Amino acid sequence: NLPKKLDNMLHIWSEFNMLSLKYNALNLAHGTPGIDAPPFLIENMVKAVREGNNQYTAVQGHPELREALSKFYSPRFKPAINRDLDPNTEILVTVGASSALNNAIVNLVDHGEEILTFEPFYPNYMSITKLGRGKFRTIPLKTSPTEDGSALNFEYDWDTFEESLGPQTKVVLLTNPHNPTGKCLRKEEIERITELLEEKAPQAYVISDDVYDFLTYDQDYEMFANVGDNWKKTITIYSGGKLMNCTGWKVGFLIAPPDLTREAALMHESSIFNLNVPGQVAIARSLDLLNQPFEGYNSYPEYVRSTFAKSKDDMVDIFMNSGIPFTPTVCEGGYFVLLDASAARSLIPDQFLTPGNYEDDKDTLVIQREFKNKVPLDYAFARWFCINKGITIMPGSSFCIEKEKDMIDNFIRVAICKPESIVQQTRQILSQ
């Protein structure tokens, strides 16, 4: 009689990681950066531990980190507030961006109130909304070919967005750059969202999940909070793990006006209370160092961005020349690129496409999937690719709610947050 609040929701991460391990495959499914944390961060961590930063600190986060975050992030919030961020009232340190999302969402939504996001979406949004007893509503993005027809773009469906907004809308949840599509918000798109919100749902808050802010490829990173009066209703979320390639430390940040920060902090105090104190101190002391030259680049984030930008282009090239007919999508930012695999259906043996054929893999099937009539192409492709080609990727429909899965069940997600060595390994495997 266990409660089944989260049944069938997040297991997809475990499932494909387990499958990858079982078949000893190269894991391009999970978004783990293939570059490690910079040496100065590691040094600062060792020092922080040795200096005795090993006990609880302030609930809102270590004071040194909040000061350093104010210094680091204030310049970019200047258009909105024209002053520095207050480290005591406008910044909350969280257990990764994940717990910032949890603190913000669970506290904001009440029974039946709606969280609206674009689809596909980062799956944790749906499970957190469910835990908060909110109603999760999505607006599918539309695909269209690029001008030269060589790739696909994801675009907003403004009419549906407008129709979906109303007094029931409590939160609009944005991801910028987007996981899994890699789409970046343009200034005009932020202005359009802002106008529609003012017209149709002026009471709504906005959560902008900007964990890939420093990873835009040939695009500027535009902030939702900086347009018009948006600051007053916006919670912006960042991830120290992503910024400094220490995802396992789970240190994230939430920046918002004092009333919203306070609410999130209450949730944080009631559930988590404190987190990884030496990690907070190490990150605090390393934020300044991010702007120093690194490995021939102007800064550490610039080094990471250039490495992943090259990996993105190379990975797309490798997959396109693998003999499997893919259509790429345009990735403007973040850790992932989506590829349309619909033309590859004939390559996948029937056993992968027929329901009830995963008996041998019971141990990797975290969800006992009941594909009654058909196995979606992306899911069959992901399993076939892992078992027969030795590379694990993520089925695109894992980023959709059940009824919209068809919109994207031809797509696979490939992690491009990798260094040259992994790119070479991928090339080698796919050229065999």
Ligand code: PMP
């Ligand atoms: N938001 C998005 C869009 C993500 O891709 C991730 C993946 N890690 C997170 C939030 C969670 O970040 P963190 O590891 O800092 O909790």
Ligand code: GLN
């Ligand atoms: N953001 C990463 C991804 O999308 C990691 C997700 C996770 O750890 N649950 O793969």
